[in-house]
Amino acid sequence: MAKVAFIGLGVMGYPMAGHLVKHGHQVTVYNRTEAKAKAWTKEFCGEYQLTPREAAVGQDMVFICVGNDDDLRQVTLGDNGVLAGMSTGSILVDHTTASADVAREIAAIAKPLDIGFIDAPVSGGQAGAENGVLTVMAGGEQATFERAKPVIDSYARCVELLGEVGAGQLTKMVNQICIAGVVQGLAEGLHFARSAGLDGEKVVEVISKGAAQSWQMENRYQTMWKGEYDFGFAVDWMRKDLGIALEEARRNGSHLPLTALVDQFYSEVQSIGGKRWDTSSLLAKLEKNRG
Template sequence: MAKVAFIGLGVMGYPMAGHLACQGHEVTVYNRTTARALQWQEQYGGEIAATPREAALGVELVMVCVGNDDDLRQVVLGAEGALAGMAAGSILVDHTTASADVARELAVQAAEREVGFLDAPVSGGQAGAENGLLTIMVGGEAVFFQRAEPVIDSYARMSRLMGPVGSGQLTKMVNQICIGGLLQGLSEALHFAQCAGLDAEAAMEVISKGAAQSWQLEHRHQTMLAGKFDFGFAVDWMRKDFAIVLDEARGNGAQLPVTALVDQFYADVQAMGGGRWDTSSLIARLKRKA
């Protein structure tokens, strides 16, 4: 069992930190909204810290799961940031979906304090976090990953070291590129089936047993047909992730025409008031235009 800190108790971090406590790890949490931390403590026990620095004092691992690059810098750097409280030999594990650049930046800052660093974004959404079935893609040194992996496994179905620092974030970008394209294709398929007079539910049941099968088809087609989107990974978050992806592509020369187009389709969904809808809501803009 390890002594760990968890910083950021959003829809992902809250259950992830809970799994750590349930597995018997000694957990101290920090959240910008204290009421959320108090709620977590009432449910799981553990300790609450007033600042990220205080949360990091005397722990072996600090896990962070916040919103974006700037949020990450705020809780890690500075006099009250996590690094200020971390001891030499401890490890900072960042589960935020952020840029590869900020991962490399924080790795340098951590190394100056003799602290290990892993960028470890997650996939699986809120349900994956709640059920402890996240897929975690990791960048960093193997020695740090080997030490952190048994703790990370508290909320992971799979974790894998993908390469040096930044590789975890780059792999998460690959993940988001795939999801965006799959959801747009599924939206068009469902819309076409309905316009053609088919039983769209029956069509999905048939094609799910063939080459068109995917997690999105299996788990989202029914709610998409019903127009239910008040759950899951929000459109606002996907657009944040796509901004990171497209910025990285401009730097490495990758051509992402479909991703750029789907990003604009998500902008349409936002304009419809769907910023907090699940990413499967791409079908809503097709129905609106029909």
């Protein structure tokens, strides 16, 4: 069992930190909104601190799950960042979906302090976090990963080391590229089914037993068919993730025409009020255009 800190109690971090307690780890949390930290400690009987640095003092490992590169730097660097409070030989695990550049930047700062670093973005959404069955894509040194993995297993069903620091973030980019294409395909399929006068639920019941099956189809088709999107992984966050992937593609020479197109479609969803809608709301754009 380990002494750990968890920084960031959003829809993902809140249940992830809870699973650490359930698996017997001693957990201290920090959240930008103190009320959320207080609520978490009341529910899970942990502790909270008022700064990331204070939360990191004396911990074996520190876990972070925040919004973007700038958020990550804010809670990691500076006088009140976790690196200012972490001990020699401890490990920093970042679950934020961020750029590979910021992962390498923080790893380079942590290394002279003898602090291990793993970039470890996750997939599985809020339900995966709540049920403790996330997929974790990691980048870093093998020895550091092997020390961190048993703790990460508290909320994951799959944890894999993909390469050196940054490899986790690059793999998450692949994940989001694939999801974007699948969701657009599902949206167009359901849009076509409605236009053709078909029963969408019966259609999906049949095709989901064949080669068209996907997680998105199994978990989102019913709400899409009903036009319900006020839940799940927000369009704003997906655009942030796709922007990171497209920027990386420009640098490494990848050609991502479908990803760029779907990113544009998501911008149209934002323009009709869907910034916080689930990513499956691509269908809403098609239905609106249909009139």
